[in-house]
Amino acid sequence: MARDAATHSGAQRDAYINHRLALLGLAADEASLSRIRAVADDLEFSFARVRRALPFGVEPCAGATTGLARGERVK
Amino acid sequence: MSTSFLTIAEASERIAAGTLTSEQLTRDCLDRIAALNETLHAFVLVREDEAMAAARAADAEIAAGRRIGPLHGIPMGIKDIVETAGVRTTGQSALFLDRVPERSAHVWERLEAAGAILIGKTTTWEFAIGGTAHDLPFPPARNPWDPSRETGGSSSGSAAAVAAGLCSGAIGTDTGGSVRVPAAWCGIAGLKPTYGLVGRSGVYPLSHTLDHPGPMCWSSEDCALMMEVLAGDDPRDASTRAAPALPFTKRVTEGVAGLRIGVWDAMTDHIQTDPEVADAMSRGIDALREAGAEVRSVTLPPLKEIDAVCNLISRSESFAYHRVNLEEQPEKYGFESRARLLAGSIIGAAEYIEAQRVRTLIISAFEDAFEDFDLIVCEMTGSVAPPHGDATTYTRLGSRAGNVTGLPAHSVCTGFDAQGLPMAMQIIGPAFADAVLLAAGHVVEQACGARQTRALSRPRKELA
Numbered sequence: 076m077a078r079d080a081a082t083h084s085g086a087q088r089d090a091y092i093n094h095r096l097a098l099l100g101l102a103a104d105e106a107s108l109s110r111i112r113a114v115a116d117d118l119e120f121s122f123a124r125v126r127r128a129l130p131f132g133v134e135p136c137a138g139a140t141t142g143l144a145r146g147e148r149v150k
Numbered sequence: 151m152s153t154s155f156l157t158i159a160e161a162s163e164r165i166a167a168g169t170l171t172s173e174q175l176t177r178d179c180l181d182r183i184a185a186l187n188e189t190l191h192a193f194v195l196v197r198e199d200e201a202m203a204a205a206r207a208a209d210a211e212i213a214a215g216r217r218i219g220p221l222h223g224i225p226m227g228i229k230d231i232v233e234t235a236g237v238r239t240t241g242q243s244a245l246f247l248d249r250v251p252e253r254s255a256h257v258w259e260r261l262e263a264a265g266a267i268l269i270g271k272t273t274t275w276e277f278a279i280g281g282t283a284h285d286l287p288f289p290p291a292r293n294p295w296d297p298s299r300e301t302g303g304s305s306s307g308s309a310a311a312v313a314a315g316l317c318s319g320a321i322g323t324d325t326g327g328s329v330r331v332p333a334a335w336c337g338i339a340g341l342k343p344t345y346g347l348v349g350r351s352g353v354y355p356l357s358h359t360l361d362h363p364g365p366m367c368w369s370s371e372d373c374a375l376m377m378e379v380l381a382g383d384d385p386r387d388a389s390t391r392a393a394p395a396l397p398f399t400k401r402v403t404e405g406v407a408g409l410r411i412g413v414w415d416a417m418t419d420h421i422q423t424d425p426e427v428a429d430a431m432s433r434g435i436d437a438l439r440e441a442g443a444e445v446r447s448v449t450l451p452p453l454k455e456i457d458a459v460c461n462l463i464s465r466s467e468s469f470a471y472h473r474v475n476l477e478e479q480p481e482k483y484g485f486e487s488r489a490r491l492l493a494g495s496i497i498g499a500a501e502y503i504e505a506q507r508v509r510t511l512i513i514s515a516f517e518d519a520f521e522d523f524d525l526i527v528c529e530m531t532g533s534v535a536p537p538h539g540d541a542t543t544y545t546r547l548g549s550r551a552g553n554v555t556g557l558p559a560h561s562v563c564t565g566f567d568a569q570g571l572p573m574a575m576q577i578i579g580p581a582f583a584d585a586v587l588l589a590a591g592h593v594v595e596q597a598c599g600a601r602q603t604r605a606l607s608r609p610r611k612e613l614a
Contacts, residue, residue: 101477110490110493111493118493120458125459125501
């Protein structure tokens, strides 16, 4: 569903945002929706950028959910 | 000049020698706050009576031969998303306007046990996400080098307070650059430590896998003094680990001779770095080379890829944390933070997981780089502090790598531009090399950091 938000603009994306907020029981006034749309533009770029960076196959998994790189070298 | 302009190291040495009292130092800081906070809005709460009482108590202990260490009697500001027992902690939000925690955050527990004095709570963006906003319970902090400029955020008050000599050191938190960017734009030193090195319990979460508390001080040496106390296991934070004892204060003055330093031309593909900022960074690199480091260029993943990963993860995690309150009390949030948080609702689980997978690749790329290098240096921000309300995303991009990888990252002042505004560069290292980063920062500061120049050391006409 979020991919729809990433690849469609205008009315479709607005409908998706409204649908998603309603689904989660959240409310936003028109000014907030306008600001959310602007952030969604930024997210659209992030979705595409991440997808381009992700190869099909196996990648290392250590650290993915901890935010911590391995290694404890101290000089 | 007010003693509040002394570094922690200088003040501590004088207090130990009996030539300065904590009472005098704290009084000078409070006087600066009284004179300047109305303009700078660096503090949302000032504890004048309590701080003076604590200072007198510290002096009595020290006089009786019971000095705890270098932070004993040193006045500090604590970002207002960091809980302090019995002291209001608002998160700069109407949601928590009357919240008085029963227990302090781990970071303040450690500082307090080391004898530091809580002089007040410093201004922050709402829950560290809302940006510079004017619809919150307290006004946004202003940059002491030019109050018409941004401080950067979200640890805006901590940076402004230290830069202006309102306190000797401060705690900030960093999820995408929130210690380092305000440190850079306010001309101070700020460290985002290795993930897991400093406990986060009692700090209002923004993004669980990206959040890091860290010290904000006038110098790298002062950051080392604070890290000596802050680093270590936090029983209430599962992300912390039994890291090796790091020799912060010993290592910080030992230089960079023999270190291999990679220069990451991070921002070249994205924005035009201000020429003065770029020149200042070149001088910083020259200083490291002249101090005996071997300097070569290094290639790492594109900055915008790192930013995209940071964006998806931070928005997902922050929405998850705030979701219930957004549903039940949306009116309590400021406009900007509410919109930013709600935007996280449109990210699906698959996108979040994809971002975490790419994050793993980015971490691997940095680990590979640290096989060949001991430190990496790059731009901190592409520009000096922009005019108030004009902080564009791409001036802050350089900070995200440290959060996505969890690696330590340090913002260090490289001097001042022609307008008198501070400039900075960033130093990144392998996990738990935080002390080495601070040593490199110390070298840069000594060569070009202009640490003798202080903000508002004389009353400015616009502040009169």
